[in-house]
Amino acid sequence: MEDKKRVGIWIRVSTDMQVKDDSPEHxxxxxxxxxxxxxxxxxxxxxxxxxxxxxxxxxPEAQxxxxDLxxxxxxxLVFSKLARLARSxxxxxxxxxxxxxxxxxxVSLAEQIDTSSPAGRLFFTIVAAMAEWEREEISSRVAASVPIRARMGKPLGGQASFGYKWQDKTLxxxxxxxxxxxxxxxxxxxCQRKKTTAxxxxxxxxxxRNGSHFSDTTxxxxxxxxxxxxARLANHTKSIGEGRQWVSKPEEEWIVLPCPALIDEQLWDKCNSILDEQAIKRVKTGRKSEYLLAGFVKCQCGTSMYVYSRAKKFTCKNCKNNISVKDMDDVYQQVLKGYLNDLNPQVYLEEIMARLKEKEVLLVESVKKHAKLRKxxxxLIPLRINGDLDSDHxxxxxxxxxxxxxxLDKSIPELQGAIDFEKIQLTSTDYVLKEAKELYNEWSKMLFPQKRAIVETITEYVTVEKDNVIVAISHLSSGSLLTSQHDFKDS
Structure with missing residues (x-):
């Protein structure tokens, strides 16, 4: 028997919210x-x-x-609303x-968000993508001022290199x-060894500077x-991606400024020549896939298809079936357009609303019945006390x-939980469908990691037949699969 999903409950109530409807117990x-x-x-x-x-x-409780996570x-993690998780x-x-x-x-019950559902996952993916666009826009505005400050020799933030210090904006x-x-x-x-030097x-x-031991990386x-x-370099790096990894900018953007030297240039050149030779001898690591659908594409024979050559084709090693990366991407975009742009939102929303209404009617009836039974x-109690009813009767x-x-004490909470679930489905699905058209319109402008996140969220599998491609994606409201077949030979 499959183990049940294990989740935590997060309860945070501030001192000014200790009221009945917002109590920890509630x-x-x-x-x-x-x-x-x-x-x-x-x-x-x-x-x-x-x-x-x-x-x-x-x-301590958050840690x-x-x-545990x-x-x-x-x-x-289930919590009553986002503001209870954190206000920041x-x-x-x-x-x-x-x-x-x-x-x-x-799972946020008040905002009706549950990322365990297809709609909830896509909801968060879209929100994350929008946030990334906003961050990139802010970053671009900040970046525009960096070269100007660099040419003026001003500090661009951060500490001075080890062996140096900033004093009155001078290195x-x-x-x-x-x-x-x-x-x-x-x-x-x-010694010509970084580890030995450290x-x-x-x-x-x-x-x-911070009191740590030297490492080979340092x-x-x-x-x-x-x-x-x-020769101090300025405007030569930038941070990218979710982890804000630092990478080098193109050399033409670098700005070199004179500064006091600690060693002669000949010593610096000798050490760096050794480093360059050692780097060449190292085994090169494989690069990350640059293909949007990598890992999802399979041949009709069941074999995973990969891009093995410069021809940029997904190829099955077993039966030699293949499709160009461009054709595969074009087919997927057709599916995406149909999925996000052309589908009728009312079909999904009415389906959820019908289930929700049915449960809400049942809940009202159950609550009324519970009150009637309690009455x-x-x-009966006064009748028994007054002797109008004997003990057996x-x-x-x-x-x-x-x-x-x-x-009813058992079924009413279960029904309330089911209604919470349907409301969450309704809210996240409604949001996704309303934002779907905008998402598709922005597809060409999105960065590869953002597109890949969408693909990973909604794609179940891609099967390449002789003349057709079958793409299966998650149905927003029910989690079932929607499949779309395309003739890629004619596309």
Whole structure:
């Protein structure tokens, strides 16, 4: 029997919100109802009572939750609303990114978001893509001012290179660190090993600026830094991607500014020539796939298809079936257009609304019946006390009512949880369908990682037959598959 999904419940109530409808008990009860309706299992409850939402990431309970998430103890987190998870937008995005990387789900009952559903996942993917566009736009505005400041010799942020210091916006030699920086080049020229250089420095008692031991990575960075020979590079790197990885800009954008030298240029050149030779001898690592549908494309024989040559074709090694990357991308975009642009949103929304209305009617009837039964029970008690009913007669009438009330006590929360689920489906599906057209219109402008995130979210499989391509994607409302067949030979 398949194990149930294990999730946590997150409860954070600030001191000014300790009221009946927003109490910790109310939050927990509602979360348990929803979890029960999904046939999941409560693994942990994380309580942050009377805690401000300004920052919670470093709270012990938040750290315990993240530890459980990374260890696999939980694979989802349910909370009453986003503001209860954290009030800081920055921390909300951080939580969302951590859960996305761990392949786990976030469920916000008030906002009706559940990333375990296809619509919920796409909802967050779209939100993340929009946020990325906004970040890139802000970054581009900031980047525009960097070359101007660099040419003026002004600091661009960050610390001065080891061996130097900024003083009154001027780069000067740091008399305390400079001898150690010189020693790095001298030791490396002698031993020609970065690790050995780091070990010798550490044995001599030298440490980095923050007090850490020197490492081979630090040694490599300092040896490569041209500042030591009197040529400070500015505007030569930028940060990209989700992890904000630093990469080099094109050399024509670099700005070289003179600065005080610590070593002569000949020593710098000798050390860097050694580094260059060592880099050539290393085994080259494989590059990340540059193809949008890599890993999804399979031949009709069941064999995965990959791009093996410069011809840029997905090829089956088994039966030699193939399709060009361009044709495959064109077919997928046709499917995407039909999926995001041409489908009638009303079909999906009416389907969910019908299920929701049915459950809401049943809930109202169940609540009325529960109240009626409780009243009948209350009316019987005075009759028994006054002696109008003997014990046997009372038990015969009263016990069936008790059984019915107990049954409703169980079924009503389950029904409330099911309604929460349908409302979440309705909200996220409605949002996705309304934003679908805009998403498709922006497709050509999106960066590869953003497109790839969409593909990974909605694509189940791609099968290449002799003359056709079959693309299967997740149905937003039900999680079932929608398949589309295209004749790529004529496309």
């Amino acid at each position: 939050h927990e009860q509602r979360a348990r109802y929803y979890i029960q309706s999904r046939d999941w299992q409560v693994a942990e409850v994380y309580r942050l009572e009377a805690v401000s939402g300004k920052t919670v990431m470093n709270h 315990r939750m993240l530890k 990374r260890s696999g103890r939980i694979s989802g 937008t920055k921390e909300l995005l951080e939580f969302a990114e951590i859960f996305r990387k761990e392949g786990s789900d976030l 000067l030699i740091d008399e305390k660190e400079a001898p150690v920086r010189k020693l790095i080049y001298e030791i490396f020229l002698e 070990n010798r420095l550490n044995e001599l008692g030298h440490r980095t 040694i490599d960075r300092l040896l490569r830094d041209t500042t030591a020979k009197g 009948q029970m209350d009316d 009372f038990a015969a009438v009263y016990q069936p009512l008790v059984s019915q009330v107990k049954q």
